[in-house]
Amino acid sequence: MASAETVTVSRLRDFPSPQGATAAIEAIFWETSHTSRFPSEADRTAYRDRWLGRYLEHFPEEAFVALSPEQAIIGYLVGCLVDPASHPLFVDVTYFPLFAHLTPDYPAHLHINLTAAWRGRGIGKRLIEAFADHAARRGIPGIHVVTGDGSRNNAFYLSCGFERLAYSSWNGNAIAFFGRRLNP
Numbered sequence: 001m002a003s004a005e006t007v008t009v010s011r012l013r014d015f016p017s018p019q020g021a022t023a024a025i026e027a028i029f030w031e032t033s034h035t036s037r038f039p040s041e042a043d044r045t046a047y048r049d050r051w052l053g054r055y056l057e058h059f060p061e062e063a064f065v066a067l068s069p070e071q072a073i074i075g076y077l078v079g080c081l082v083d084p085a086s087h088p089l090f091v092d093v094t095y096f097p098l099f100a101h102l103t104p105d106y107p108a109h110l111h112i113n114l115t116a117a118w119r120g121r122g123i124g125k126r127l128i129e130a131f132a133d134h135a136a137r138r139g140i141p142g143i144h145v146v147t148g149d150g151s152r153n154n155a156f157y158l159s160c161g162f163e164r165l166a167y168s169s170w171n172g173n174a175i176a177f178f179g180r181r182l183n184p
């Protein structure tokens with residue numbers, strides 16, 4: 001496999017084939033998803049929409065991809081810059097209100113996933129930096145991630161400059177809010 005230095009990180013909008021991009025991103029989404037069985041096709045569609053589809057549809061300008069030397073998508077970051085605790089699009093994500101005291105200072109949020117073969121080579125960090133730069137240039141004061149409290153990726157976010165600022169319980173799971181201030 002080629003080295004991670006040959007991987008490029010770019011905005012999704014600069015990828016030449018949007019349809020091909022969506023299929024590749026979706027494949028990585030399902031590869032990394034904790035949930036793969038659903039009671040119905042409608043549940044499966046709703047799950048995909050909640051964690052991926054709505055970002056591609058409503059916030060394509062905020063999406064980034066990591067490309068192999070062959071220009072294959074090997075990782076992605078989707079997100080948005082507006083406060084999700086007060087945006088109607090996220091009303092079904094019931095953990096945002098739990099952190100509404102923090103989201104005004106850290107309004108932008110993101111979801112990031114890499115295909116397994118390319119993890120642990122600094123590519124995730126580069127995707128985070130691309131999103132952080134993008135948000136800072138637009139005057140956003142901070143970014144955040146909500147993830148499983150104590151899960152393996154917590155060390156990744158700490159290494160990327162996030163701090164664990166709050167925790168809660170959601171649907172019986174321990175979750176944590178990781179925030180990172182930006183310097184616009």
Ligand SMILES: CC(C)(COP(=O)(O)OP(=O)(O)OC[C@H]1O[C@@H](n2cnc3c(N)ncnc32)[C@H](O)[C@@H]1OP(=O)(O)O)[C@@H](O)C(=O)NCCC(=O)NCCS
Pocket residue numbers: 032112113114115118119120121122123124125126145146147152153154155156157159160
């Ligand atoms: C989490 C993920 C995006 C990180 O991307 P990555 O390219 O593998 O991470 P990097 O190589 O950029 O790692 C950057 C730092 O985080 C650390 N790190 C990365 N993944 C880690 C993990 N799972 N556990 C502990 N530390 C981790 C690295 O050691 C590195 O630290 P350093 O800079 O001090 O050396 C990627 O591993 C992934 O997609 N994992 C599966 C899905 C997932 O957990 N997504 C996030 C859901 S919230």
